[in-house]
Structure formats: C-alpha cells, structure tokens
Amino acid sequence: MNRTRSHRAGSVWFKILILFLAFHSVAHAHLTIEGVGQVGSGIMHPLMTPPHALILLTLALCLSQRQPFDIGKPMLVFSSVSAVALLLTIPGFFEEVSPVILIGIALGIAIIVAVGKPTPAWSGWVLCGVAAAGIGLDSKADSGSWAEILKTLLGTWLAMNGVVAYLAAVCAHSGEKLWSRTAVRIAAAWIIAICVMMLAFSFRKVS
C-alpha cells in the first residue's frame, strides 16, 4: 500500500519535472529593458578601456586634493567638453586618439597630484577639459542607428562624469587626514610608474 502511494507520488514529481524541462524556455524571470544595452555598453566603455580609466582615476584624485573642495566649476567644464567631444565622434571626424596621448594626459595629471603643490584654479579647469576631450574623442560608438549611437554616447558620458565626481568626493571626504593625502600621493606615484612603463611599451611597439 505504502509502496503504491510512494510510487504514485514519485510518478507525479517525475511528470512535473518533465513539464519543467519541456517548458523551461518559456520562462523569462529576468526581463531586459529596451535601450539599456546601448547605455550599458556605453557606461562600461570608459571603465573597461584602461587608458580612460586611468585618466578618470587620476583626474578624480587631482580634484579631490583641492582645498577647499569644490568640484562645481571643474565638473561643469568636464561635462561640457566631454559632451561636445562625444558628439564630435558621430560624424566620424575622430576615429580614435593615440594611446600615447591618453597615457600622456594621465601621466601629466598624476605628476601634479604626486608633487602635491597647490595649483591655480584655472589649471583644474584646463586638466578637466583636456581629459574630457581625450576620452570623449576616443569613444567613438560602433555602427548602429542614430538612436543606438546616442544611447551609447549617453552611457559613456554618464560613466565619465559619474566616476570622476564620485571618486573625487570619496577621496576628498577623508582628504584632510595626513594618511589620506599621503595615500593619494603614493597612488599618483604608482600611476606615474604605470604610465611610464606603458609609454615605453608603446614606443617599443612603434620601433
């Protein structure tokens, strides 16, 4: 009797299992939102492109060291120039920026951070402009419709500005402590070392 009952129960579970296996492809628990594909890949672009990520990190460190901490105007310059530079890639005027120039930008900013001397306010705007132009012009979207290209560039623009503002704010939050300022300068020194080696690699490949 018990054996028959357990046999029936087993048979039911087996049928349910077969049903799950037969119809598993119908299930769609995770829905994709239209448009996120392009925006998402645009967001990932500066984060996954090493020279871009290096510039963004270095610029954020640089802005965080300004006393008093105020990234309003520099970020205005950065967001404006990055928007213009990204839009300039649409007609195809700029295919890419030489990696040597991008590494050079990161190196220049890292040297300023590592030296740790106070610099005039306008220098921050210039650095933001140069960094934004370099990354923006090097972020040409792949082929696609106008809407897709614009969504990709929007993602890139959001990531560029978000990363710089967020990292600068985080670093500046503990920026008045000596260990924090020292850590920032050490990080900048390491970035200088990385950039110097990358430049050497680039020149070796050229030669």
Place this chain on the structure above:
Amino acid sequence: MTVFLLFFVLPSTASAHAETGSVGGFVSGFNHPLHGLDHIVAMVAVGLWGAFLGKRAMWMLPVVFPVVMAIGGALGVLNVPLPGVEMGIALSGIILGIMVAAAAKPPLWVAALIVGTFAIFHGHAHGTELPKSANAMTYAIGFVVATGLLHLAGIAFGLLDQWVWGRWLVRAGGVVIALIGCGFLFGYL
C-alpha cells in the same frame, strides 16, 4: 597504449594553457618582481629603511622607488644599455642592508638619491626581461602593485622598530639582506 604512455611521459612539454589577455598581463607583471630574491630583498629593504628614517621617509621612499624604477624599466624595454646592472642590483642589497643594520639616518634627499639610483638598476633588469606579448597596461599595473606591496611588507616589518626587541629584529633583517646581497655579488646565489 604506447600513445597513452607517451602522454604521461611527456606532460611537461605541453603548454595548452597560455597566459594571454588582461589577466595574463597582470599575473605576469605581478609575479615578475616576486620571482627574484635579489629584487625582493632590495624592495623590502627600502620599506625597512623608510620605517627607520621616520614617518616622512617611510612614505617618501616607496614613492620614489616605483617612479624611478619605472624609468629604469622604460630604458630596459627600449633596449637602452645600462652598464653594471647586475652589480648594481647586488650592491643595492648590500648597501640598503647595511643602512638598515646600522640604523643609518642620513638626510632624506640622500636616502632618496641612494634608493633612486638602485631603483634604476632594478627597473632596467625588469624591463629587459619582461615578455614581449604581455598586455602593457595590466602588466605595468601588476608590476607596480607587486613592487609597492613588497615595500609595504618592509614598512610593516620596520614598524617593529618601536619596541627594543623589534629594533634588533629589524637590524638583524638588515644584516640578512646585506648577506644576501654579498651572495649575489660573489656569485653564491
């Protein structure tokens, strides 16, 4: 059966898994400074000496060393010849070890000059040895991070200096580093 046995006899000749891409570059760069006792002792010695010299030097030397070492590395990558690299590396262990053992406290700029000079030799050696196929960015990151961590290991060891027994331990570490340097200089290691 014979083929099967051949697979077991010759496994070391096979290299199915090659280090490529970003991870390969980082791992390769990270491992590079850790695969030479001469480099390890010198970088740890820099941290140790920095801890002895005081707070400012403790952070100044690990800033100077990677930057100058990268310049030396760049020279090595570009195949710019530098005479006496091996001797410079061996001497770095001896001199830095002696400085730690003697608890020497020269002016900061002198310490930075000594450390920077030896960093050129270490960087050049790394630059000439590094693989041609490595991913430049990730290799450089791994390389610099490993170097920095060795400095930090030295600094952490050097912080024992605040206790009397620790001070002797750190100075003994300097003696060991100097002896290892001698071993390299005279070809025992």
